[in-house]
Amino acid sequence: MKIYKTDQIRNIALVGNAGSGKTTLAEAMLFEGGVINRRGEVTAKNTTSDYLPIEQDYGNSVFSSVLHTFCNDKKINIIDTPGMDDFRGSVISALHVVGCSIVTINTSHGIEAGTESVCRYTEKAGKPMIFAFNQLDHENVNFDQAVDQAKSIFGNKVTVVQYPVNAGPGFDSIIDVLKMKLYKYPADGGKPEILDIPADEKDKADELHNELVEMAAENDEALMELYFDKGTLTEDEMRQGIKLGMIDRSLFPVFCTGAKHNMGVGRLMEFIANITPSPAEAVEVPEINGKTVDKSENAATSLMVFKTTIEQHVGEITYFKVMSGTVKEGQDLIVTKTENKERISQIFVSAGKNRTKVEAMIAGDIGATVKMKDVTVNNTLSEKSARYKFAEVKFPTSRHTVALKAVNEADEEKVGESFQKLHDQDPTFIVEYSKELKQMLVHCQGEYHLNALKWFYTNEYKIDIEFLKPKIPYRETITKSAQADYRHKKQSGGAGQFGEVHMIIEPYIEGVDPKSMFQMNGKEQKLSIRDTQEYPLSWGGKLIYHNCIVGGSIDGRFMPAILKGIMEKMEEGPLTGSYARDIRVYVYDGKMHPVDSNEISFKLAGRNAFSTAFKNAGPKILEPIYNLEVFVQSERMGDVMSDLQGRRALIMGMGSEKGYEKINAKVPLKEMHKYNTSLSSITQGRGMFSISFDGYEKVPQEVQDELLASYAAEQEED
Structure with a gap:
């Protein structure tokens, strides 16, 4: 295969709702370009992309596939992305490295929830969009209605370049208002007959042509002057204006395809080759240190890794975009983040699982390599002389959390090792072991995402796993002061154990000074603070420890042991075993024995005195509260609000944004389990939300009673 120059390369992502025909369109594009001959x-499970076993089982894309084709002496790199929003990480990483997106639409369904989602991702990435109205040979197709729907959502930027003459069963003809020609396809698709526009379509075609000319002219002052002078533009002038409009996202061209029968695909590819921006013209990934990146082929080489995958008999495959210079087989580069050296042993051009070896690639191209030692997604590889570092893909935050457990305890270690492989392939899978909750927590995008995880463990790793509802990381605190003392005494022959601790505890409030006088059991207790230690807690809040011992009732060497006992009980709170926080402790008296007192005695005495005082100090359980932002169509606003009220949500505000109603609320984490599924059900998949941690607040009394009863039952079972 020849080495393509930067201006001969086009990088596109196929994005759209599940079932809109992205994979079928990709197949037709590869066929048109001669990359495949069939x-x-x-349905036959033999497409070039969707080649992984999980994708063939599901009948849907789960990971993105890197492909390529050719048209008009241009190489078109294609990234075919999943349509289900649970796999949006692959969409976002693809958009990071391409110059343009092709949004496929199932015309009989119109603009679906997934269409709106991927268009938001293209907007955030700042990438041009071409709408490919696909499946025009289906029943109940209304092209004009679907275009009107697109315009109502995305505005008049949606501009018709093509429209079908006979959409529905028997579809075979498209009118192109840029070329002002009719394309008539044979029954099995392929090369069309290019004809003049019929008389009965001429008025409609002229009207749409004039609209396209105006939209093209608006993107450049010189073109606008030409348009005013001549009343029209040439095809080349229109191409120039359309390209400028696409780059600044003021024009979204509409094309027509029947990908299953290869109709309209070749003309779409011509448009991509002729008009979409090359890597030299497109919005590219910025260099985060502000360095000017020389993209010429003789400049210093740099690559950005945007995807990895693991294939049987091959191992890990690393996909990259050449950001500058020329990468060559056998070249040594450094991983900018770690300074480790990596050798590019081989370079491949990918077409799904098929890879063609090449000797080199020039800036802008997309390729793959194997046998990288320590390279992950978002790494930049660069020559030492440049040391470029490119902005990373910002993967979406998790929307769904479950606890993961191996059915067989002997498999626990294997579960963790296997998960790392999955995370490398899909960074939106995140796992953590919570010491606090004693659970392995999996953070993902939703139920479909979770099902994919289960598939891999069952089919690839042969490990039986189960998903559990995650525990909630509650906190315990106190609301008033309390006093307690505890004597630990143990005598069993030989040296015994003895330690007695008297303490007072009270809530710690930032900015409030410690007290020197307490009223306890009808008596005043005056304290003299000799030493204060402040401990910020890793789980939030603080413990303030005051040494108020006078007269040597407890030797100073035992004070750390008392603190250790208190901290143990802070880590396993007296109410439910949750972490305790925001407590001030005054140790003011006690007793010791000249022979039997030791550190373990005072640790146990301190622990038990603290536990007793805690239970008498108006203890309260705190629950994590999250900020919730929900976007929902106006007609579903009431249903979503009712659902939130049932989740103990506190509505903080409402507004409108980009055609959606926005709700801001604070919601307890306990009530957010499977919210993604509920919102999708209520809004037919159109609702969106994001959450972020806000803080801890006291639970209602009925919730606290429920938690105390549940914990007591657990303790009895143990």
Whole structure:
């Protein structure tokens, strides 16, 4: 394969709702470009992308596939992305490295929830969009209605370049208002007959042509002057204006395809080759240190890794975009983040699982390599002379959390090792072991995402796993002061154990000074603070420890042991075993024995005195509260509000943004389990939300009583 120059390369992502025909369109594009000689079908499980076993089982894309094709002496790199929003990480990483997105639409369904989602991602990435109205040979197709719907959502930027003459069963003709020609396809698709526009379509075609000319002219002052002078633009002038409009996202061209029968695909590819921006013209990934990146082929080489995958018999495959210079087989580069040296042993051009070896690639191209030692997604590889570092893919935050457990305890270690492989392939899978909750927590995007995880453990790793509802990281605190003392005494022959501790505890409030006088059991207790130690807690809040011992009732060497006992009980709170926080402790008296007192005695005495005082100090359980932002269509606003009220949400505000109603609320984490599934059900998949931690607040009394009863039952079972 020849080495393509930067201006001969086009990088596109196929994005759209599940079932809109992205994989079928990709197959037709590869066939048109001569990369494959026979078109596969999703139902036959023989497409070039969707080649992984999980994708063939599901009948849907789970990971993105890197492909390529050719048109008009241009190489078109294609990234075919999943349509389900649970796999949006692959969409976002693809948009990070391409110059343009092709948004596929199932015309009989119109603009679906997934269409709106991917268009938001393209907007955030600042990438041009081409709408490919696909499946025009289906029943109940209304192209004009679907275009009107697109315009109502995305505005008049949606501009018709093509429209179908006979959409529905028997579809075979498209009118192109840029070329002002009719494309008539044979029954099995392929090369069309290019004809003049019929008389009965001429008025409609002229009207749409004039609209396209105006939209093209608006993107450049010189073109606007030409348009005013001549009343029209040439095809080349229109191309120039359309490209400028696409780059600044003021124009979204509409094309027509029947990908299953290869209709309209070749003309779409011509448009991509002729008009979409090359890597030299497109919005590119910025260099985060502000360095000017020389993209010429003789400049210092740099690559950005945007995807990895693991394939049987091959191992890990690393996919990269050449950001500058020329990468060559056998070249040594450094990983900018770690300074480790990596050798590019081989370079491949990918077409799904098929890879063609090449000797080099120039800036802007997308390729793959194998046998990288320590390279992950978002790494930049660069020559030492440049040391570039490119902005990372910002993967979406998790929306769904479950606890993961191996059915067989002997498999626990294997579960963790396997998960790392999955995370490398899909960084939106995140795992953590919570020491506090004693659970392995999996953070993901939703139920479909979780099902994919289960598939891998069952089919690839042969490990039986189960998902559990995650525990809530409650906190315990106190609301008033309390006093307690505890004597630990143990005598069993030989040296015994003896330690007695008297303490007072009270809530710690930031900015409030410690007290020197307490009223306890009808008596005043005056304290003299000799030493104060402040401990910020890793789980939030503080412990303030005051040494108020006078007269030597407890030797100073035992004070750390008392603190250790208190801290043990802070880590396993007296109410429910949750972490305790925001407590001030005054140790003011006690007793010791000249022979039997030791550190363990005072640790146990301190622990038990603290536990007793805690239970008498108006103890309260705190629960984590999250900020919730929900976007929902107006007609579903009431249903969403009712659902939130049932989740103990506190509505903080409402507004409108980009055609959606926005709700801001504070919601307890306990009530957010499977919210993603509920919101999708209520809003037919159109609702969106994001959450972020806000803080801890006291639980209602009925919730506290429920938690105390549940913990007591657990303790009895143990």
